[in-house]
Amino acid sequence: MNKISFVLGLFFLVNSIFSMGCATKPYPIPAAYFAGDRDLSVDVIKISDKPLMRDSGQGGLIGVLVNAGRASKMQKIFDGIQGDTVKELLNQQLSDKLESAFFIEEDSEDLVLEVTTQNWGWYVPSTVLGIKTGSYQVEINGEVSVYDMQFPGKKKRERIGFTRSLSQAPLGNDPTSTATMQALLEAMTKFSEEVVNFLFTERGAVDVSATP
Amino acid sequence: MIAAMLSRASARSLVALVLTVLVPAGLSLATENPGLGFENLPFDELNRMEVRADEARHAFWSGSYTDSLEIYEEITKIKHPSTPLFLNEMAMAYIALGDMKSAERTLRDVDRMFRMYSAADIENKAISKFGEESEKIYKGDPYERAANALLLAFIFMDRGDYDNALAACKTGLLADSDAHENKYQSDFTMLHLMEAKLYQLRGQPDSAERGFEMAREAYFSSHPLVRDEFSQRREFIGLQGLSRKERKKLKIKESDAEIGGKILGLDASLTALRESIDAGSELGPLLTGEYNTLIIYPRGMGPRKSRTGTDGAMVRFTATETLFQPVTTQLDGVPPGSTPITNIADIDYQATTRGGRRMDGILAGQAAFRSTTVTVGSVITQVGQNAGGVIGLGMALVGAAIQGVAGAISPEADTRVWASLPASFEIYGTTLEPGDHEIVFSQSVYFEKLADHRITVQIEGPNDMAVVFAPPQLSGAFSKFVETEGDSKRRRKQRASSKTANIATTFLVPPPLGFQMIERFPAVKDGGKAKAFAVDDRKLTRAIQKALSAIHVGGRTVSHREIVAGVADLASGYPVAFQGALAGLDLETTGKKGTDEAYSATFEFSLVDTITGSVMVSDTITGRYVKARKDDASTTQVFYKCFDDALGRFLIAPEFSEVVRNVSQNATLGSL
Numbered sequence: 001m002n003k004i005s006f007v008l009g010l011f012f013l014v015n016s017i018f019s020m021g022c023a024t025k026p027y028p029i030p031a032a033y034f035a036g037d038r039d040l041s042v043d044v045i046k047i048s049d050k051p052l053m054r055d056s057g058q059g060g061l062i063g064v065l066v067n068a069g070r071a072s073k074m075q076k077i078f079d080g081i082q083g084d085t086v087k088e089l090l091n092q093q094l095s096d097k098l099e100s101a102f103f104i105e106e107d108s109e110d111l112v113l114e115v116t117t118q119n120w121g122w123y124v125p126s127t128v129l130g131i132k133t134g135s136y137q138v139e140i141n142g143e144v145s146v147y148d149m150q151f152p153g154k155k156k157r158e159r160i161g162f163t164r165s166l167s168q169a170p171l172g173n174d175p176t177s178t179a180t181m182q183a184l185l186e187a188m189t190k191f192s193e194e195v196v197n198f199l200f201t202e203r204g205a206v207d208v209s210a211t212p
Numbered sequence: 213m214i215a216a217m218l219s220r221a222s223a224r225s226l227v228a229l230v231l232t233v234l235v236p237a238g239l240s241l242a243t244e245n246p247g248l249g250f251e252n253l254p255f256d257e258l259n260r261m262e263v264r265a266d267e268a269r270h271a272f273w274s275g276s277y278t279d280s281l282e283i284y285e286e287i288t289k290i291k292h293p294s295t296p297l298f299l300n301e302m303a304m305a306y307i308a309l310g311d312m313k314s315a316e317r318t319l320r321d322v323d324r325m326f327r328m329y330s331a332a333d334i335e336n337k338a339i340s341k342f343g344e345e346s347e348k349i350y351k352g353d354p355y356e357r358a359a360n361a362l363l364l365a366f367i368f369m370d371r372g373d374y375d376n377a378l379a380a381c382k383t384g385l386l387a388d389s390d391a392h393e394n395k396y397q398s399d400f401t402m403l404h405l406m407e408a409k410l411y412q413l414r415g416q417p418d419s420a421e422r423g424f425e426m427a428r429e430a431y432f433s434s435h436p437l438v439r440d441e442f443s444q445r446r447e448f449i450g451l452q453g454l455s456r457k458e459r460k461k462l463k464i465k466e467s468d469a470e471i472g473g474k475i476l477g478l479d480a481s482l483t484a485l486r487e488s489i490d491a492g493s494e495l496g497p498l499l500t501g502e503y504n505t506l507i508i509y510p511r512g513m514g515p516r517k518s519r520t521g522t523d524g525a526m527v528r529f530t531a532t533e534t535l536f537q538p539v540t541t542q543l544d545g546v547p548p549g550s551t552p553i554t555n556i557a558d559i560d561y562q563a564t565t566r567g568g569r570r571m572d573g574i575l576a577g578q579a580a581f582r583s584t585t586v587t588v589g590s591v592i593t594q595v596g597q598n599a600g601g602v603i604g605l606g607m608a609l610v611g612a613a614i615q616g617v618a619g620a621i622s623p624e625a626d627t628r629v630w631a632s633l634p635a636s637f638e639i640y641g642t643t644l645e646p647g648d649h650e651i652v653f654s655q656s657v658y659f660e661k662l663a664d665h666r667i668t669v670q671i672e673g674p675n676d677m678a679v680v681f682a683p684p685q686l687s688g689a690f691s692k693f694v695e696t697e698g699d700s701k702r703r704r705k706q707r708a709s710s711k712t713a714n715i716a717t718t719f720l721v722p723p724p725l726g727f728q729m730i731e732r733f734p735a736v737k738d739g740g741k742a743k744a745f746a747v748d749d750r751k752l753t754r755a756i757q758k759a760l761s762a763i764h765v766g767g768r769t770v771s772h773r774e775i776v777a778g779v780a781d782l783a784s785g786y787p788v789a790f791q792g793a794l795a796g797l798d799l800e801t802t803g804k805k806g807t808d809e810a811y812s813a814t815f816e817f818s819l820v821d822t823i824t825g826s827v828m829v830s831d832t833i834t835g836r837y838v839k840a841r842k843d844d845a846s847t848t849q850v851f852y853k854c855f856d857d858a859l860g861r862f863l864i865a866p867e868f869s870e871v872v873r874n875v876s877q878n879a880t881l882g883s884l
Contacts (some may be wrong), residue, residue, distance in 0.1 A: 080732060080744040084846035088746035089729065092693060094752065106754065168521050178263065184520065185729055 028201035029146055029161035034101050034112070040146075041108035042091050042098065042117040049083040050123030054139070078121075081179040081184065086120050086140070089185070093192035101203060111160075117142035124169060136171035138183040144195045157191055163198045167191035248347060251292045258294055261287045262628065265298060269631045273513065275655070275662070296325045297628055300352070300360060304510075304632035307363070307681050310667065316367045319360055323383070326357055355562035356630045356879060357387035362557065362637075365406050370679035375412045381407040388562065399568050401556040402428040402639065405498050412501045413675055418781045424499060428491050433568050436555060445478040446569035461585040472690045473670040495553060496641065499827060503641035504677055505669065507543075507651065509552050510684040512635030514538060515563040516629040527627055528573030531560045531635065534695045534774045536685040540877050543642075552638035560635045569573050621731040622749025634684060646671045653682050657689045658775050659789040660818065661825025673869040674741070689793075693749050694772040716876035718766030720786045721756050721821060722775055723749045725793035733811055733847065743796035743799060743811075745847040752855060759859050765872055781824035788875055792859075795832060802838060809839045814855035820869050829867045833858040835843045 095111065102111065120140040143164045151158035168184045169186035171179060253261075268283035284302045288295050289318035299318045306315035350359070361384030373876040381403050398404070408423025433442050448471050451464060466474075502686035513536075515529040541548055555561075565573055635811035653665040669678045687834040727749070732742040767790065770782055796814040799808070835858030839852050845853070862868060 069321045080735075080742040081730065082744065082847065082849045085730060085744045085746045088748055088848050092750075095748070096693075104750065106751070118414065172519060178266075179519075181730055184519065 004041075005069060026163040026198060027161060029199050029203075031202040033078055033148075033160065034200075034203045038102050039105045039108040039110040040098060040102035040107050040113060041111075042113045044087040044090050044093050044117065046116040047083040047087050047090075048117070048119060048121075051078045051081070052119045053121055054087075054119060054123045061123040077177050078182045078184075079180070081181070086117075089096070089188050090140075090192070092186050094196065096194050097196040100201065112147045112149055114145050114147065115142055116145075119203075120173065137168040138171055138180065138187045139166060139168040140187050140191050142191070143174070144199070146199060159201045163195055165191050165194045165198075167194060185187070214555050220323045221474065227676050244602060245372070250295070251290050254291045258292070261292075261294055261298075265294075265301070265631075266484050268298075270299065270688050272301070272305050273686065273693075274683070274690065275683070275686050277308045278836075281309075295350075296322045296352065297350040299629065300630045301632040303360075303363060304504045309685055312367050312370065316364065319367070322352075322650060323364065326352060326360070340510075350626075350628055351755060352614070352630070353563065354387050354566075355559060358384040358403065358562060359397070359559060359630065359633055360384075361387060361402075362403060362511075365403070365410075366506070366679045366681075367625075367771050368504075369406070369677050374410050378407060378410040379412070381410065388441060389567075397430075397567075399428070399430045399434045399565075399735070400562060402637070403436060405495070406429050407554065409498075409501045409503075410745070413677065424501070428836075430821065431491050431556065432486050432489060433496065434555065434558065435485075435489055437489060438482060439561070439565075439568070441481055441485065442568045443476050443565065443570045445475060445482065446567065448475045448478070450569070451528070451706065458647060461788065484880065495556070496550065496555070497643070498553060498641045499640065500878075504671060505642050505644045506550070506677075506679045507552070507642075508540065508639040508679065509638040509640070509682045510634035510636075511538075511638050512685060513687050514559050514630065514633035514635055516631070517629045519627060521600065526573045529564045529571075531564070532687070532695060535773065536687045537656050537658070537779075538692065538774055539682045539685065540654045541682065541707055542650075542654075544609070544649050548642065549641055550640070552640040554636065554638050555745075556639060557637035558635075559637070559865065585776050616857060632684075641684055643670065644671050646673065646676075651680055655683060655827055656779065657686060657725065659720065659779060659820040659822045659825060660790055660827060662686075689725055689771065691723060691725055692729045692751060693747070694723060694728065715761075715766040716872065717759060717788070718768050718786060718788040719771045719819070720782060721767045722789060722791060723772050724752045725791065727794050729795070730796060731851070733797050733851075736801055736809075738801055743847040745851050747848070747851065751852065755852070755856060756792070756859065759856075759863055760790070763863055763872070780823070787822055787878070788828065788871070789820045789822050791820055792816070796834075803840070807841045810836065811839060811849060811850050811854055812836045813858065814857045815855070815862075817859070819868065829865075830870050831862055831867070833861050835859070835861075 084091065084133040094115070098104060118141045120142075121138070123139045125135075125137075143163070144158050146161035148160045149156060151160075159185050167187045167190035169190065170185040171183045213694055219339055234523065264287050268280045268287075269281065271277075272282035276278075281302060284305070286297050288302070290300050297768060299322045303315045303318045303322070303348045306312070306318065363379045365377045365380035365384065368374070368380060380598060384400065384403045385398040386408065388400045388403070402674060404423055404427035407428055408420045411417070411420035435598040451459070451466075451471055452468060452475075454462070454464070492499055512534070515531050517527045518530055521529060599772065647670070649669045649671070653667075653669045655665075666684050667680050669680060671678060724747075727747050730744050730746050732744045734740045753767075753769045755771065760767040768786060774782065792812070794814045797814050798812045798814075800812075801811045802810040812834050813834060814834045816830065816832050819828045820826070821828055836856035837853040839845060
């Protein structure tokens with residue numbers, strides 16, 4: 001285990017030197033972490049309290065005004081769903097998918113997966129003057145990092161995996177709150193699947209022990 | 213001149229006569245068939261009914277069939293475009309209650325409605341004459357029409373009405389095949405098997421033999437080992453039919469010869485696979501007709517539709533892959549001699565394929581196939597008739613900005629679906645001696661056993677048939693989040709609490725019941741905002757473990773999958789299970805100025821004997837939390853506080869303590 005940690009440490013040191021100052025490229029969790037019994041906790045550390053609207057950004061000032069009108073209507077459609085609801089759902093969805101490889105704990109001292117959402121809410125494809133060119137989409141956009149909290153060395157907490165994802169689900173043109181909720185769940189499921197599938201890319205390299 | 217006047221008078225009389233006849237006739241036509249007899253309701257109203265229907269569906273899947281029927285009766289008082297759908301759903305509730313007469317009546321009503329507007333000329337009239345209203349009429353996908361016919365066939369067979377049963381089978385087979393372009397026959401195996409058996413019962417052995425051959429063919433082509441390759445083969449055949457321009461659009465680079473080669477390769481593979489399938493052994497008496505009793509097991513929940521594509525204009529099917537606790541059976545006091553046969557009435561498979569070829573979804577009212585659409589929402593190069601859903605949807609402009617009401621029904625995409633159908637029917641066929649026989653079905657919700665369903669079957673003579681339905685699986689009783697548990701391999705480490713000293717006994721702790729993915733404390737007043745929250749089942753089970761540990765009781769968490777896989781194995785090690793279910797949520801304002809919020813969540817907690825399935829102690833407890841104005845706890849955190857409050861009060865109840873004492877004493881005696 002110590003040798004593996006040393007090699008991993010060297011890898012990350014070199015990686016961090018070469019990636020200093022650059023936007024971080026996504027990288028999956030190394031294969032070694034899938035061997036043996038590892039604990040992992042999931043934490044959504046940043047999420048906006050309210051759903052946010054994003055558009056194509058081509059509408060100019062008039063587009064902003066037009067979309068502002070749409071925004072208040074869409075806020076009502078989300079019907080009381082706030083950031084902490086999305087946080088719990090994300091936590092749940094990610095944990096369900098991560099459980100195939102790790103023991104999910106509440107406060108793990110071994111591995112921690114942190115989610116930082118840039119935005120969640122809806123996207124309006126629009127063009128000049130805010131003309132809507134397609135149906136609303138529910139979307140969630142964020143970054144996910146996995147940390148080893150027992151990493152050898154002074155720092156201890158070392159990032160061992162990273163990825164980004166933007167997931168959308170169609171809402172139609174005039175959605176009801178029921179349809180919105182379903183689309184939100186779908187977008188979160190897609191987000192979780194994409195994230196975990198990428199982070200687990202190297203899992204196949206290890207002969208994971210059978211489920212007890 | 214008199215002649216001219218008479219002539220004018222005659223002409224006027226004639227005109228008057230014609231008008232007298234034609235105008236009322238025209239009027240009566242307009243009132244007799246305004247939209248084929250359906251009330252013209254706006255999309256808004258139809259969507260509101262869908263919301264109400266969802267409550268009925270939830271009641272159905274939770275086993276409250278009478279409650280479910282009450283709601284359906286309310287929303288089918290008038291005949292409107294969604295009536296056929298709701299009547300179909302009612303039929304499953306009647307079947308679950310054993311009321312076959314009412315089930316037959318509703319299924320026949322739906323069949324009549326389906327027939328009425330499926331004829332091509334009527335359809336054309338409907339589209340041109342009745343416009344928008346006709347777009348909303350629910351006519352059912354082919355698999356739903358076939359399922360309607362299958363259920364009718366079962367009911368008629370049980371009643372001894374073999375002629376009508378045969379007619380129903382033929383209706384189902386026609387619905388499932390491509391009657392318009394004759395591109396494929398039905399692959400609904402059970403309909404073929406039923407047809408063959410009915411020919412036998414009618415004394416037509418040659419027709420029966422042909423029917424069994426068709427059933428064998430259908431079974432081969434729809435067998436799980438064969439399905440994927442069969443579908444691929446049909447896709448390649450479809451590609452061969454495309455023009456050069458279409459292939460270029462779809463970026464298909466293979467030549468005709470290459471595609472032909474792939475088809476030949478698949479042919480060889482399919483031949484080998486067919487030889488490995490022993491239909492006789494797998495289908496048993498169903499393939500020979502040597503049975504006089506059928507037991508029908510609805511398994512799982514049928515497919516749902518959701519929107520997809522950039523404009524949400526395409527509808528695709530999503531299957532619920534979660535496993536639920538099976539219904540156990542006793543036939544004359546013993547379990548049946550073999551297991552029910554699968555893959556002969558696979559509703560999920562029928563919904564997602566056309567003639568064995570997998571669909572991508574339904575786009576503009578027509579089947580859209582994999583690899584034949586450039587991007588979702590644009591070109592369809594393969595069209596299929598009978599794609600179902602809303603008539604006239606093809607007239608809706610795919611991708612255009614249609615301002616309609618989007619929800620279950622809209623001009624964009626109709627996501628209505630027969631939601632009380634199971635994912636499949638599994639069927640057990642056997643021969644019972646003449647006389648009375650008792651069949652007992654038992655259902656459980658995790659470790660708690662519910663009341664048995666008892667049915668008496670009478671076999672009167674050599675040609676008598678009995679068809680019995682097992683109750684549907686109670687998927688509605690379980691929380692929605694078990695559906696995301698899916699096929700993940702849960703690795704549950706037993707927490708240290710179970711190994712702590714002074715642990716008198718250990719309870720099993722299954723996932724909590726009755727939760728949706730998103731729950732809501734209701735709005736305090738009309739027009740106010742509900743407070744939504746999501747629940748992590750792990751946090752709830754951990755809270756239960758922690759609370760049990762504080763009173764020296766261990767808690768071993770078990771997942772939904774583990775329980776479904778085998779209750780008996782788990783029960784052998786642990787005599788008691790701690791089960792909890794959400795029963796209600798409420799929110800009121802309180803405090804001197806009415807600015808504080810009083811949240812309450814009601815739970816049903818039970819201790820269940822895992823061996824017998826009986827409830828040892830149960831209570832309904834409301835947990836409360838008052839959130840002051842300056843309190844920044846989130847709605848989710850507030851819910852957990854309500855849960856902790858309720859749980860704490862249950863654990864200090866004298867009845868609970870007595871059970872723990874008794875169980876601990878038994879455990880101690882057992883270990884001596």
